[in-house]
Amino acid sequence: MNATANGQAGPGWEPTIVAFFCNWCTYTAADLAGTSRLKYPPNVRVIRVMCSGRVDPQFVVEAFARGADGVLIGGCHPGDCHYMEGNYKTLRRVALLRRLLGEMGIEDDRLRLEWISASEGEKVARVISEMVAALRTLGALALPAQHARWDAELRSHAVSAAAPAAAGGER
Amino acid sequence: MAQDGKPQVAFYWCASCGGCEEAVVDLAEDILGVVELVDIAFWPVALDVKRSDVERWPDGSIAAVFINGAIRTSEQEEMAHLLRRKAQLLIAFGACAQLGGIPALANLWERAAIFRTVYEEVPSVANAEATYPQARTASDGDLLTLPAFWDTVRALDQVVEVDYYLPGCPPTPKMIKDAVGAILSGTLPPRGSVLAPDVALCEQCPLKETKPEQLLLREFKRPHEILIDPKICLLAQGIVCLGPATRGGCEALCPKAHMPCTGCFGPTSRVMDVGAKMTSALASMVDATDPQAAEAILATIPDPVGTFYRYSLAASRLRRRVLARSEAAKTQAASA
Numbered sequence: 001m002n003a004t005a006n007g008q009a010g011p012g013w014e015p016t017i018v019a020f021f022c023n024w025c026t027y028t029a030a031d032l033a034g035t036s037r038l039k040y041p042p043n044v045r046v047i048r049v050m051c052s053g054r055v056d057p058q059f060v061v062e063a064f065a066r067g068a069d070g071v072l073i074g075g076c077h078p079g080d081c082h083y084m085e086g087n088y089k090t091l092r093r094v095a096l097l098r099r100l101l102g103e104m105g106i107e108d109d110r111l112r113l114e115w116i117s118a119s120e121g122e123k124v125a126r127v128i129s130e131m132v133a134a135l136r137t138l139g140a141l142a143l144p145a146q147h148a149r150w151d152a153e154l155r156s157h158a159v160s161a162a163a164p165a166a167a168g169g170e171r
Numbered sequence: 172m173a174q175d176g177k178p179q180v181a182f183y184w185c186a187s188c189g190g191c192e193e194a195v196v197d198l199a200e201d202i203l204g205v206v207e208l209v210d211i212a213f214w215p216v217a218l219d220v221k222r223s224d225v226e227r228w229p230d231g232s233i234a235a236v237f238i239n240g241a242i243r244t245s246e247q248e249e250m251a252h253l254l255r256r257k258a259q260l261l262i263a264f265g266a267c268a269q270l271g272g273i274p275a276l277a278n279l280w281e282r283a284a285i286f287r288t289v290y291e292e293v294p295s296v297a298n299a300e301a302t303y304p305q306a307r308t309a310s311d312g313d314l315l316t317l318p319a320f321w322d323t324v325r326a327l328d329q330v331v332e333v334d335y336y337l338p339g340c341p342p343t344p345k346m347i348k349d350a351v352g353a354i355l356s357g358t359l360p361p362r363g364s365v366l367a368p369d370v371a372l373c374e375q376c377p378l379k380e381t382k383p384e385q386l387l388l389r390e391f392k393r394p395h396e397i398l399i400d401p402k403i404c405l406l407a408q409g410i411v412c413l414g415p416a417t418r419g420g421c422e423a424l425c426p427k428a429h430m431p432c433t434g435c436f437g438p439t440s441r442v443m444d445v446g447a448k449m450t451s452a453l454a455s456m457v458d459a460t461d462p463q464a465a466e467a468i469l470a471t472i473p474d475p476v477g478t479f480y481r482y483s484l485a486a487s488r489l490r491r492r493v494l495a496r497s498e499a500a501k502t503q504a505a506s507a
Contacts, residue, residue, distance in 0.1 A: 057447035058448055061444050091460075095454065095462065095465050096453065096472070096475060103475065104279075104476065150322065154248060154321070154330065155245060156252055
């Protein structure tokens with residue numbers, strides 16, 4: 001990702017967005033954007049989920065912890081959820097997660113929730129373009145590099161920052 | 172160091188309140204049974220054994236070392252490494268050693284901000300010369316040293332390898348006895364295990380039967396704001412209870428005392444990040460479908476980070492507050 005901590009983007013730095021798109025609306029719209037040959041920046045890594053309601057806030061935190069600069073969640077418009085109310089759960093979770101991330105110093109613009117129906121290919125292209133531009137302004141989040149920088153104060157070499165036993169133990 | 176052939180154990184504390192030491196004392200008469208089976212070789216809070224004594228012992232000569240408290244200073248880091256070398260088994264004892272605990276909430280600030288508050292801004296402090304603790308100070312030709320105070324608070328396993336975890340704030344006497352028993356009888360679970368059942372607290376809560384299948388809330392309440400009904404699930408009463416994301420094994424002490432779980436036993440193995448998981452669980456219960464109404468209900472949880480990560484901020488996936496570029500530049504300038 002070629003970025004140093006604190007958003008001091010190194011030469012050639014490009015923002016990375018992890019996008020969770022629901023199978024029924026936004027992923028289909030992204031497909032449509034592709035078949036319609038709409039252009040948008042190649043900074044996005046799309047993960048297809050069956051419903052935006054499947055996007056556990058833990059996935060978002062994990063994406064940031066592993067180096068994403070932004071996370072985009074795309075779901076069906078309110079009232080259109082294939083599973084009736086999955087997108088309403090997402091709406092509420094994102095509202096609370098946004099506050100949690102804000103207190104942890106992660107800027108609002110790094111997490112975006114959009115309702116994009118299967119026919120809105122051009123909205124996929126627009127939202128991704130806008131988000132890439134916003135992330136360029138914010139700079140790199142680069143949490144893996146931040147973690148390494150925080151651990152530089154230790155006299156001994158820190159146990160891997162990603163030590164799996166830290167939280168749950170037996171995994 | 173006693174030479175009577177009994178296994179040696181040691182206790183040490185790092186950044187903690189002393190409650191974990193108290194938990195050992197809370198074994199009461201049972202501690203006599205423990206010391207019949209083991210020798211306590213090192214326990215600074217109770218025995219006068221020095222660090223230089225520990226340094227002389229052969230590596231691996233202590234059967235089990237129990238360390239409580241988070242790692243905040245250079246001295247704690249050094250002691251963690253020293254005791255790791257001397258120990259066959261290193262056990263993170265209590266929430267602070269396991270997850271960072273309450274001290275890790277300091278990860279929402281930087282050292283510079285903490286020092287400024289503590290040594291200058293607190294109204295009861297008179298420090299006109301703005302004297303701050305220094306790791307090295309020259310005085311009359313002598314060099315005085317203090318442990319360095321790190322920017323980031325860490326869980327024990329972020330500094331040294333840990334073999335087992337005894338969760339809790341503090342671990343209960345029963346868990347301590349069971350752990351010592353398992354060590355002595357060689358019946359420990361796989362290395363890296365948390366020595367408590369891997370089920371959510373809700374499963375062990377006496378109020379479980381009253382937890383509705385589907386919970387929908389229009390307001391969250393804090394314990395002081397209502398008269399809690401002792402017979403009904405606390406979540407159903409709108410109280411933020413961390414039972415769904417927290418490991419059981421505490422015998423549901425807080426719900427039994429009509430107080431919500433605050434998460435001191437840490438997560439079960441299925442939870443990657445306590446704060447994100449509780450965000451998911453609680454937001455799902457909000458009875459609203461439009462953004463403004465949802466946000467109004469969620470605003471009745473005043474401090475998500477302090478509530479969800481009360482004991483686990485250091486061990487969270489984000490670990491600490493990230494400084495925005497402007498803030499980071501300021502901090503670097505201040506500490507330079």
